[in-house]
Amino acid sequence: MEKQEKNTEVCPPVDLSGEAGWTPFDAPSLVGASLRFVSGEPDGNRYRVRYYKDDAEQLRARIWFGPETEGPPGHAHGGAMAAVLDEVLGLAAWAAGHSIVVGNLNVSFRNLLPLEQVVTVESEVVSAQGRKVMVHGRICLGETVFAEAECLCITIRDK
Numbered sequence: 332m333e334k335q336e337k338n339t340e341v342c343p344p345v346d347l348s349g350e351a352g353w354t355p356f357d358a359p360s361l362v363g364a365s366l367r368f369v370s371g372e373p374d375g376n377r378y379r380v381r382y383y384k385d386d387a388e389q390l391r392a393r394i395w396f397g398p399e400t401e402g403p404p405g406h407a408h409g410g411a412m413a414a415v416l417d418e419v420l421g422l423a424a425w426a427a428g429h430s431i432v433v434g435n436l437n438v439s440f441r442n443l444l445p446l447e448q449v450v451t452v453e454s455e456v457v458s459a460q461g462r463k464v465m466v467h468g469r470i471c472l473g474e475t476v477f478a479e480a481e482c483l484c485i486t487i488r489d490k
């Protein structure tokens with residue numbers, strides 16, 4: 332059987348700039364440098380991401396799904412979208428002052444997401460009661476929603 336060659340060419344730079352009124356958000360200075368799965372290769376072929384807060388202080392991300400996130404031909408893998416929602420919505424709870432891990436993530440895939448396109452992740456912390464913090468979010472571009480999620484975050488117990 333013929334072995335398929337892996338394409339190792341690095342994709343060209345992409346524009347991850349935010350919208351008017353957004354301010355850059357430094358995720359590693361809040362949670363450390365451990366979030367490498369999504370954010371760890373800013374010039375690579377998996378994801379490229381940049382975080383912002385909007386004028387309502389909600390976390391936003393501009394994200395490019397590279398060829399290494401492929402699932403259906405030419406489009407992002409559902410797990411790749413779920414990983415992004417896990418990171419961004421969890422981070423949104425941290426950015427709102429809650430030290431959490433994600434306990435439950437419910438994702439609905441609404442449209443196929445074409446690769447090598449910059450999209451937006453929106454998030455909103457909708458409630459915080461006891462140890463439970465609910466964050467909603469979606470991956471979208473203009474009016475098109477690719478995936479939306481409800482994320483139940485649980486605050487970490489004091490050791």
Ligand SMILES: CCCCCCCCCC(=O)SCCNC(=O)CCNC(=O)[C@H](O)C(C)(C)COP(=O)(O)OP(=O)(O)OC[C@H]1O[C@@H](n2cnc3c(N)ncnc32)[C@H](O)[C@@H]1OP(=O)(O)O
Pocket residue numbers: 362363365417418419420421422425431432433434435461462463483485486487488
């Ligand atoms: C340090 C920097 C981190 C930055 C992170 C940002 C983004 C990254 C996000 C992630 O990827 S986190 C990694 C994925 N998540 C995990 O691996 C979490 C693994 N699970 C756990 O560690 C524990 O199960 C958990 C802390 C979520 C809960 O365990 P606990 O023993 O502390 O809590 P407990 O089971 O007593 O539950 C507390 C409450 O939460 C509820 N709960 C817990 N897990 C739930 C769940 N999965 N679904 C629904 N409800 C849940 C539970 O019913 C209960 O409700 P009540 O108080 O009303 O009784």
